[in-house]
Amino acid sequence: MALLVLALLGCAAGLVSGLLSGPLWLDETLSVEIARLPLPDLYAGLRQDGAPPVYYLLLKAWMALFGTGTLAVRLPSVLLTVVALVLAQRVGAQLSGSAVGGRAAVITTASLPWTMRFGSETRMYLLVVVLVLAGALALMAVHRSASRGPVLALAAVVGTLLLTHYWSLFLLASVGLLHLPGLLRRRPAAVRVAVAGVLGALVFLPWLPTFLFQAANTGAPWADPVRPVDFLLTPRYWGGGTATQRTVFALAFLSLLVLAFVRQRAARPVVSAGLLTLALAWTSVYVGGGAYAGRYTAVVVPLVAVATALGALALRGPRLPMVALTAMTLLGLGTGVPAAGQARTQAGEVADAVREAAEPGDLVVYCPDQMGPPVARLLGAGYRQVVYPSLGPPQRIDWIGYQARQDAADLASPAAEITELAGDSAVFLVTASGYRTFRGDCERLSAQLARRKGQAERVHGTIGTSDTLVWRYVAPTPTP
Secondary structure (H helix, E strand, O other), rough: OOOHHHHHHHHHHHHHHOOOOOOOOOHHHHHHHOOOOOOHHHHHHHHHHHHHHHHHHHHHHHHHOOOOOOOHHHHHHHHHHHHHHHHHHEEEEEEEEOHHHHHHHHHHOOOHHHHHEEEEOOOOHHHHHHHHHHHHHHHHHHHHHOOHHHHHHHHHHHHHOOOOOHHHHHHHHHHHHHHHHHHHHOHHOOOOHHHHHHHHHHHHHHHHHHHHEEEOOOOOOOOOOHHHHHHHHHHHHHHOOOOEEEEHHHHHHHHHHHHHHHHOOOHHHHHHHHHHHHHHHHHHHHOOOOOHHHHHHHOOHHHHHHHHHHHHHOOOOOOHHHHHHHHHHHHHHHHHHHHHHOOOOOOHHHHHHHHHOOOOOOEEEOOOHHHHHHHHHOOOOOOOOEEEEOOOOOOOOOOHHHHHHHOOOOOOOHHHHHHHOOOOOOOOEEEEOOOOHHHHHHHHHHHHHHHHHHOOOEEEEOOOOOOOOEEOOOOOOOOO
């Protein structure tokens, strides 16, 4: 019981640390900006963003009650984390057949650095975790009972998952494949699972045309190409701290997963579903492009967290299970709490630098445009703000044909338009290197602006580091 209390208190500390970690980063800001759109425009915003609607509709309702402040919009994920821990207890107890298994599942889920990091973020990942755990409970109920209730509950979870995050497709495909032998043999439980899957897919059907459009036109142009080693490195995404600490955590985590698969019969379908889901996701991204990111593994995280608890309980000896759980808890909390509190963006520093150097009405240009939303949220309406290359507003990103649009951009034309738009006012260029699809465009834009507006003055950041740079261009005052 003491270890459970420690894990819960540590998780709470990590969540509070994440809540106070600073301004919203890009993805969080995009969540808020899309959710605050009027309902008729929200669909168009999602179509450009490449995401399904459920989380944004829930966030919209939440913001109508509690506003759009940083703490306010991060709080739903914290509350969902609490729900996830309750569901993890139920899943662990049912799989292990004991209350001890339930408590162990709460310990491993709460002390997971991934939980603290994304449990304090304005994104849909903890909603995915809650739905996966609810789906696991519904699936077990379908296997136990032939009544309609569990089938309808599972169908509702399937449909909601599909409308919350598209990586749910990989999880649902994995569950379907694991039930395929039973379905071919017409085993009643497998048939009921198939019926629930079909009913859930019908819920998703009206959104299917939008999904197909997004799949063909948005994608993840910001992501580096996936490598074979990324699949093997996946468990490191769930740790915190330095690369070494993440590796140690991943090895310990994997050891308990293997132990769960070998010694805990009830854990085998859970581990198999998680591994198959990741394999399908990696293969899809490797073949078709896209992003293989640690946050997307939300569809697997609750399954592996519960399985890890069962693996610890499978250790032989009266004290070894507690030793393993204690070690995982201390390692997770020791790295996860500090990691959750790390700043997720330099937007606050950039906004402060612009405010200090700029006058009302000056023109702020963001290149790459991905730098715009979090800084613009902090600057507010006191400055004119545009993004390269469209010179449109900075609040959202249009991911439709993103790379093609960047490749087709003409640097000379935006520089001339920016100079004309600025007039006698100063121009501030917010920029950073290392963004895919730009390939030096922002550096060339900076040179063009210097030729048109005068020599640039650096007002924020250090050249040669990962800092965001802010340059100020002011036309020289004519000599009388």
